[in-house]
């Protein structure tokens with residue numbers, strides 16, 4: 001078993017009596033772990049806790065050996081983590097360089113020369129060397145996301161928290177972003193929240209599914225796909241018992257759920273497995 005780099009046990013956070021994150025136990029290792037879940041599942045809240053932006057009501061966690069429940073531990077944890085939030089809070093009149101440099105100031109890089117070199121390094125790493133002097137408001141959505149990734153990479157953190165970095169990107173930009181995330185996952189622990197099951201299938205060595213604040217699945221992408229083994233089938237009509245079913249381009253229906261006797265099986269995808277984990281019993285304990 002690979003040693004965990006980030007460990008969390010029983011993390012719970014409620015907003016006005018509703019548990020946004022409910023007894024989450026996780027052990028992350030190096031590489032990219034995908035975090036899937038429907039809107040409101042608690043993904044952003046969990047990421048904010050792990051990035052030390054919000055404290056949990058209950059539970060404990062460590063980031064590369066640092067315990068953020070103390071002031072000193074929190075500072076140490078922040079030095080080794082990078083966070084790409086859902087809304088990076090760009091100042092639109094900043095250039096890409098100015099923004100990343102500003103983040104480097106917040107990350108305590110006080111020596112100007114070292115800081116500027118670091119800002120250039122991370123902008124180079126995400127392929128933005130040519131536009132570092134451009135104002136952020138003039139950059140495309142994909143480039144803005146790359147600026148946000150560059151900011152998260154300042155200081156070469158060992159733990160990278162990415163909250164839906166590929167949202168709103170076209171397929172080409174998304175592929176480019178996948179390359180960057182895969183690169184970032186080499187020798188680092190990356191937790192990637194996304195609605196793109198394809199990103200998870202293509203990138204992640206592990207996937208966690210959350211629903212209603214709880215972990216519903218924790219395993220490899222192949223294991224998540226295997227949840228749908230024997231539970232996807234074709235038919236001439238939509239099957240009334242299917243959890244989901246739609247007419248495909250061939251005119252046939254593709255159904256996901258519990259098939260009737262003699263159903264014609266179809267190849268399951270990770271998305272089918274994901275769908276089938278929702279609404280079921282939460283896993284009792286993380287698998288790693």
Ligand SMILES: Nc1ncnc2c1ncn2[C@@H]1O[C@H](COP(=O)(O)OP(=O)(O)OP(=O)(O)O)[C@@H](O)[C@H]1O
Nearest residue numbers: 015018019020037038039040041042043044045046
């Ligand atoms: N600051 C807040 N105040 C009150 N309720 C909140 C707050 N932040 C989140 N919530 C609630 O907590 C629950 C989990 O929200 P969260 O944003 O973590 O989910 P999510 O899985 O990231 O959703 P999405 O995929 O839509 O981003 C939701 O019911 C949400 O309304």
